[in-house]
Amino acid sequence: MPNEPGIVILDRDGVINRDSDAYIKSVDEWQVLPGAIEAIARLSQAGWRVAVATNQSGIGRGYYDTQTLSQIHRLLVAKVEAAGGQLERIEYCPHLPDAGCRCRKPNPGMLERILSAVDRNAVPCWMVGDSLRDLEAGLAAHCRTALVLTGNGKATRDKLDRRFTETWICDDLHHFATRLLSASD
Numbered sequence: 001m002p003n004e005p006g007i008v009i010l011d012r013d014g015v016i017n018r019d020s021d022a023y024i025k026s027v028d029e030w031q032v033l034p035g036a037i038e039a040i041a042r043l044s045q046a047g048w049r050v051a052v053a054t055n056q057s058g059i060g061r062g063y064y065d066t067q068t069l070s071q072i073h074r075l076l077v078a079k080v081e082a083a084g085g086q087l088e089r090i091e092y093c094p095h096l097p098d099a100g101c102r103c104r105k106p107n108p109g110m111l112e113r114i115l116s117a118v119d120r121n122a123v124p125c126w127m128v129g130d131s132l133r134d135l136e137a138g139l140a141a142h143c144r145t146a147l148v149l150t151g152n153g154k155a156t157r158d159k160l161d162r163r164f165t166e167t168w169i170c171d172d173l174h175h176f177a178t179r180l181l182s183a184s185d
Contacts, residue, residue, distance in 0.1 A: 006126070007125050008051070008126045009052070009114055011052075011128065011134045012052050014129075015033075016036045016037075017030055017032050018031045026068060027068070033172065035173065037079045040083070040173070041080060041084045046181050051090065054091070054110075055092070066094070073092075077090075091103070106137045126143055129145075130150055132160075135160075145167040146176050147169050147170070149170070150172045
């Protein structure tokens with residue numbers, strides 16, 4: 001069944017860029033995964049709106065500040081635009097895991113903010129991530145889900161249960177974009 005372009009919401013660390021157990025604390029530590037920027041540009045050029053929803057508890061832990069995060073996100077946006085694409089929106093949650101906020105994945109708050117900004121009822125929605133909490137947030141926001149095997153994706157694949165029978169398993173963001181765009185033809 002062909003898909004009309006809608007919105008693709010991406011996790012950041014482990015999907016777009018390399019993840020680190022020590023957190024990405026500076027622009028120098030932020031390293032794009034091969035093919036990720038081009039995949040975002042391809043989706044955007046095909047009419048898909050692309051956004052990012054990322055937990056950033058390193059802010060709450062004091063490892064870096066919002067200014068550093070903004071610098072990283074400006075670099076991300078610039079790279080996507082240089083490749084001919086566009087990011088609609090970047091949402092982040094600075095809270096610690098035990099803060100009880102509604103925005104931190106697996107809660108759907110960030111996704112709901114993104115979807116309300118792009119008229120949720122008018123578009124199909126995908127959540128692409130490398131962790132169980134990304135996929136759980138996607139389900140809670142009534143999105144289709146895709147797991148990429150970059151970042152924590154391989155370990156996450158072993159934790160998938162019956163809730164995720166419809167989840168696409170993709171090698172990386174490039175593979176997801178290729179599969180989605182092929183399904184849209």
